[in-house]
Amino acid sequence: MGISVPGLLNFRGDRWQVAADLLRSSARGSTAQADSLRAAADAMSKAWSDEIGAMIAERCRQQADVVEQQATTLPPLADALDAGAAQMQDLSTEMLKLVERAAAADVVVTDDGGARPAFDLGLLDPREAARRIAIANAVRAVATSILHRADLVDRRLATVLALALGLMAPPFDMGPLDLSDEALARAADLTTQGSTGYCAWVSPLMSLARSNPDFIRRRMVWDEDSQTYTVTLYDRDTGAPIQVSVDPRQLPEFPSNGMTQEPDFVSIYTQAMRQTYPDIDSSNFQLTGKIVLGKTYDEQTSREVPFDEIRDTLDTEPPGSAMVATTGAPEQQPDDVPAHKKLYGGHAYSVVGFTPDGQIILRNPHGPGSDSHTVTLTEDEYRRWINGVMTWPAQ
Template identity: 25%
Template sequence: MVFRGFDAAKLTALAGDLDTLAGQSGRLHTQLASVLTSAQQNLPAGQNASRDPDLQDLVGDVIPMPSFFGGRRRLPGSLGGELGDMQSSMKRRIKQLEGAQELADRGYPVSDSSIFLDEKPADGKKVDDALRHLQELQGKDFGTNGNRDDLEKVSGELDGLTAAEMDALVSKASPKDLAFYNQLVSCTDDSGWNPFDENGLPEDKRRATLGGMLSKISPENFGKFQAAFPGMQPDVTNTGAWEQGGNNQNGQTNNGIHWQTPTDPLFVDGVSADDVNQRQFGDCWYVASLAGLAQKDPKFLQEGIKQNPNGTVSVRVWDKDGNYQWVTMTPDLPTDKNGSPITTYGSGESWPAYYEKAFAIAYSDDGDGERGYGGVEGDDPKKSAPYLTGKEGEDLTTGGFLGIGEHEDKSLDGLKKAFDSGKVVTVSTPADEKLDKDHPQEWGNTYCTNHAYYVRGFTADGKVILGNPWGTSGYPPITVSQEQFNKYFGGAEAFDVP
């Protein structure tokens, strides 16, 4: 079989040759070690049989121990394991190549990226069955109990497809079939004549199925997938950055917004609060919480994001009902016409942008109005905690953690107590624009009204050090006394670190 220029028979023969060579490596190891040992014995003291340290290590290793006893960890004895692993990988990929040929024979488009995937070989019948069941949803009578059981059956089939199988299905399915499936799984309302039926899929199950589909398809199908499942890409046209051309608080502007995939990696040197730089979206309440969490538990955030083999990115979030899930998204981000990011970003690293994008996707399902990036602009910082950690946030200035009954009582001692106990603490400024001009000069442009900050620490004399989620570059942390806090800041919130 020759498929796309790859000859399966010749590749199989090559894998067999590698397997034979692997079996001979132990004898070669012994022979070479014997020659080097003999040479060493006949050389004057202080001279080595070889100038190569790897070969010199073979002296005396005439009867090498097997690798599982700690031996043969160097060439040529180690070739047994290395060549064995290589030929095993080749044989798996040859099977995948044969599965790709079967898909093509059944009339499925096969992406080049699917040909040598290191996964189970594609099963054309599984794709046939899943596609047929997807198409049969059109015009189906779901009975008196709703459509959830039918949808769970289909989603179970989809979850079980390999990447090559999933890509073939999405390639062959019509946009109408995919869009109708999205319509069914997204609508969980009861029918008018039976209030007890079950329809659609709960958000966490829906997100798992759709995210699994997106994480497996080839990049060539991203556009088709997003058109059928628009909820997988957050809206950007309802933001101030789109409507007003920028962020009127920090003065950043853009000359037009479009989607573009960054070339920066997720991480450069782990996670730090200093990586978080809010740009043109007005979601400081979320970004301040993200920066505060990055300061308190960077490992938690780093473990909560991953890049999939097809380039998509998955971020761990919790939904409004406290359900844990991974939100999977395409790698493109909102940028201006010059390709500069307008979303929350790091210094040469992109992880904050994907956390923000995942939040815009998940929060759009909150049922409180707008969707996407516009839906996360302007809210209470404590509302971000359940999405970041699955834990509820609390108001420190209305009797929560501090036991204080009056909103005006904003004790820095109480903030410090919460911060020292391990909580992420955020504070907000009032919507009083007069304070933008009437604040301590040393704060510079770091201070802004109607804005959220996160606590970075405290001075020895009890003052609080606040970080601006706009980033430390150009907006250094400010130190605030109790008197200043009472005048220039309003509420304070906190949430537990996982």
């Protein structure tokens, strides 16, 4: 975990907001520069009507398009910084209140989120000592949860900034995608489903890429001669393998990378599915399993599948995959639920893992632009707010 208790307590949101203001100012400057370049292009076209003048004018217009495109990426970054600063400030306040309550109960919160009684327990009778230890353990669980959420906000924002500023993931040039373990895991975190109804198609692919990237690589093969992908899907009725040729120059707008809007492995898989089954405009976990794996797995409920069973699925070697859905959940969430627990009704999520204090981590296929891209739930919340659960053993 990268963020410490002192680091979170000393967080200064105004520094992030200053950076956000500078990004917005830079966007305005870039827009003005693009306008100037286009005006110069028009002037050159009028001044030099020959071929050279036309070429120079066209080059100016192309440069204006590049500058304008760069300008459009900056305001969303500024908004992300503002939102991240607000979330971190809330977490800083939450940690401060916890530290103060812990001190009132004679519990010390350590820099790494640990907690211990402030005095020698040997001076107390065993029952009181046990009570003090229980209080310290409860404080530790809350502190580590706060630090984990702060770390998620920090890493998500760093990824967003790096992608948007061109520090990660080179532009897609219609050639083969990077299908390394790291690239597939990053794509799983950043993919955006786009079309309504595809959450139960996208979220299982996100889980599968994270747990078993070899499966994706074996079934999504680049052919250098034809400059296409051959994707292996399966007949939804018989389970027989189907080889589908996908031209990366003819991909749908979505799904795609949620920050760069460029294609990712989910884009390729989705196009293969659409070419094979043009009648499908939405999916469910069972149908996705039939098409992607060639196998049928039963969907269960959150009351039937405890956290330990999901952990076992994710912790096997090689690991399995898990995904959940809110459709038909026993309870509706209250309106004032915190952002890091906000779920959408009738929606599917990829299971990423568990926090140090035992909460399940879900990734929303709405992508990094969502107000609840990463969700954490206790087991009680999971039982009440989640309904459908699907686990796939290692493939």
